[in-house]
Amino acid sequence: MTTTPPARSTPLFTVVQHPLVRHKVTLLRDKNTPKKIFKELVDEIAMLMAYEATADLALEQVSVETPLETTQGERLAGKKLTLVPILRAGLGMVDGILRLVPSARVGHIGLYRDHDTLEPVDYYFKIPADAPEREFLLLDPMLATGGSAVAAITALKRAGAQRIRFLCLVAAPAGVTRVHEAHPDVPIICAALDRELNAHGYILPGLGDAGDRLFGTR
Secondary structure, X not given: OXXXXXXXXXXXEEEOOOXXXXXXXXXXXXXXXXXXXXXXXXXXXXXXXXXXXXXXOOXXXXXXXXXXXXXXXEEEOOOOOEEEEEXXXXXXXXXXXXXXXXXXXXXXXEEEEOOOOOOEEEEEEEOOOOHHHOEXXXXXXXXXXXXHHHHHHHHHHHOOOOEEEEEEEEEOHHHHHHHHXXXXXXXXXXXXXXXXXXXXXXXXXXXXXXXXXXXXXX
């Protein structure tokens, strides 16, 4: 399945071009990369991508006492960031971002893709109660057909979330298009924009099933 690819950089779509990210994505694609290294790579790429995803978070002025004097500094304003992995593969992206933003809250959305219809089926949803006041990073390594991402964003908005960004490692043009058609206000940040989907809804060239490679299942 092919779709006209989105532009590589727009206000609502970003492919992270940092050399370290590009290098690590190549290692991630390799079918011979063992589970331990694959998991470490997902963790590292997620942390590097978080710099891009959090570049415009609001700041506020504060006073701070250094060992020598009082000075002015800045800190994140308002409620803390909330990470929401789409279970199960999204869990692989959480720890890397938490090392960067250890105060972030973590919610969870449980979805799986029906292998016959390729549509998402939901089974779990838990986020902080004060959703309208928070910034959300929705996490899933793969943006393939876009069905799971659209369902997860819809669920977050239904719970009151107003500021959502979607982070993925590898995206297919069809998935990007579907998310932006359903939720044109949600930015997508990815590490690689791939060519297309195959007949089974897998991204080509892709990196296989991220959940299976993270957790050693088939």
